[in-house]
Amino acid sequence: MALDQTISVPRDYSLTGPERDRALARGLAAAEWYHSDIPRKEMKALMARSDQPAIRDTLLWIVLLAATAAGGIALWGSWWALPFWLAYGVLYGSACDARWHECGHGTAFRTAWMNDAVYVFASFLAMRNPVSWRWSHARHHTDTIIVGRDPEISVMRPVDFARKALAFVGIPDAFVHFGILIRNAMGQFGPAERDYIPEADIPRATRWARAFVALHLAAWVWALVSWSLIPVLLIGGPRIYGCWQMVMTGLLQHGGLAEDVLDHRLNTRTVVMDPVNRWIYLNMNYHVEHHMFPMVPYHALPRLHALIQHDLPPPNPSIRHAYAEMIRTLIRQQREPGHYLRRILPPTARPYREDLHDADAVPQRPAT
Amino acid sequence: MSDWVDVCPEDAIENEDVIRFDHAGRTFAIYRDADGAVFCTDGLCSHEHVHLADGLVMDDTIECPRHNGRFNYKTGAALRTPACVALATYPARLNAGRVEVQV
Ligand code: FES
Numbered sequence: 001m002a003l004d005q006t007i008s009v010p011r012d013y014s015l016t017g018p019e020r021d022r023a024l025a026r027g028l029a030a031a032e033w034y035h036s037d038i039p040r041k042e043m044k045a046l047m048a049r050s051d052q053p054a055i056r057d058t059l060l061w062i063v064l065l066a067a068t069a070a071g072g073i074a075l076w077g078s079w080w081a082l083p084f085w086l087a088y089g090v091l092y093g094s095a096c097d098a099r100w101h102e103c104g105h106g107t108a109f110r111t112a113w114m115n116d117a118v119y120v121f122a123s124f125l126a127m128r129n130p131v132s133w134r135w136s137h138a139r140h141h142t143d144t145i146i147v148g149r150d151p152e153i154s155v156m157r158p159v160d161f162a163r164k165a166l167a168f169v170g171i172p173d174a175f176v177h178f179g180i181l182i183r184n185a186m187g188q189f190g191p192a193e194r195d196y197i198p199e200a201d202i203p204r205a206t207r208w209a210r211a212f213v214a215l216h217l218a219a220w221v222w223a224l225v226s227w228s229l230i231p232v233l234l235i236g237g238p239r240i241y242g243c244w245q246m247v248m249t250g251l252l253q254h255g256g257l258a259e260d261v262l263d264h265r266l267n268t269r270t271v272v273m274d275p276v277n278r279w280i281y282l283n284m285n286y287h288v289e290h291h292m293f294p295m296v297p298y299h300a301l302p303r304l305h306a307l308i309q310h311d312l313p314p315p316n317p318s319i320r321h322a323y324a325e326m327i328r329t330l331i332r333q334q335r336e337p338g339h340y341l342r343r344i345l346p347p348t349a350r351p352y353r354e355d356l357h358d359a360d361a362v363p364q365r366p367a368t
Numbered sequence: 369m370s371d372w373v374d375v376c377p378e379d380a381i382e383n384e385d386v387i388r389f390d391h392a393g394r395t396f397a398i399y400r401d402a403d404g405a406v407f408c409t410d411g412l413c414s415h416e417h418v419h420l421a422d423g424l425v426m427d428d429t430i431e432c433p434r435h436n437g438r439f440n441y442k443t444g445a446a447l448r449t450p451a452c453v454a455l456a457t458y459p460a461r462l463n464a465g466r467v468e469v470q471v
Binding site: 030040043044047048049105106107110112134135138141142198200201293294295 | 416435449
């Protein structure tokens with residue numbers, strides 16, 4: 001049926017609805033993905049692990065967290081405290097995401113316990129259950145932006161612009177996440193969570209949720225007893241007032257791009273960013289590269305990009321450019337949910353995988 | 369026990385590396401450790417069907433290229449989620465400059 005004779009039906013992004021069966025039936029689940037060619041020798045050099053860059057970046061992170069918190073507390077009551085709290089908020093509520101992510105992959109440090117320790121600490125800051133989110137992110141990598149399979153699709157069509165704008169101040173995200181932690185602490189896991197967390201890991205997920213909820217409650221009790229805002233500005237609060245950089249970079253990862261394809265060049269975005277944003281984000285601006293080769297540690301992603309850029313669509317030259325492109329696409333998707341942004345590949349690139357095409361993936365019904 | 373099967377010349381696998389070996393409709397991963405000793409496991413990750421030969425060998429572990437699950441390739445033990453189920457291991461040896469496995 002020709003596309004202009006059809007109207008796209010809004011999709012069901014749940015992991016237990018009809019889209020799940022559809023993805024399975026179409027061979028989109030746990031499928032083979034496109035990879036750029038890299039000789040094994042070069043790949044081995046890119047994958048090589050080292051503790052040194054992550055120790056440096058983690059120490060810097062901890063020192064900056066401590067220094068900005070100390071400045072905010074010391075200057076409490078004066079406007080001079082504000083820049084310290086704003087910086088602390090981003091270091092806590094945004095930088096946690098990239099540390100959670102990279103240590104969850106186990107690629108930040110060579111030493112396993114270092115990855116695990118920073119992973120749990122960053123999970124606490126991000127208000128994420130460290131057990132369930134490890135499974136959720138594994139699924140995101142298996143089935144990136146496959147509707148009905150990927151639990152981490154942040155930009156669903158048609159996008160709710162008001163909700164996305166509120167996400168920059170943690171609403172309702174921080175509350176939803178804390179609600180999930182409370183639910184998990186009571187041993188309750190929904191059908192979607194049970195779709196990707198093995199039964200054997202549920203008790204561990206419950207224990208971590210209890211510990212995280214207890215720590216947040218302790219901060220609130222401390223705030224009440226001391227009748228001060230400082231404890232909640234220090235613990236939990238930054239997930240609201242400091243998450244904007246995480247949301248800003250996170251929406252760009254896949255927003256406005258294709259669904260239900262098996263080529264990360266079609267559904268993932270690489271954006272050129274300044275050194276400060278790249279440090280907060282641990283180079284995840286090289287997002288196509290990361291999805292294609294999740295074994296490559298964050299510090300080697302610029303080298304990986306240089307090696308395969310001939311096979312990728314040109315990166316967006318700035319965050320501003322990427323937002324302009326994405327917002328234009330999201331506006332058009334309000335009328336045409338099947339529309340997505342398809343970047344032009346350089347002549348040196350191998351063609352996109354066309355065996356599964358996004359336009360076919362959107363359920364259609366005849367126009368009435 | 370089945371016969372020894374010839375895989376490749378020993379210098380076809382670098383120390384601390386892995387190659388894929390397909391034989392009789394099955395796929396295996398053949399490793400050399402830092403000292404050059406050879407080992408053999410199932411070729412596909414026990415989490416999802418991904419070839420471990422695209423992964424990273426570090427000390428006694430192979431890290432899966434898809435979700436960074438880890439296995440001890442000498443014992444087959446699963447060491448890091450999302451890999452939870454051990455790999456089958458098979459005898460491997462060096463014989464007159466060749467790598468051989470018993471699969
Ligand atoms: S496929 Fe190997 S860890 Fe998931």
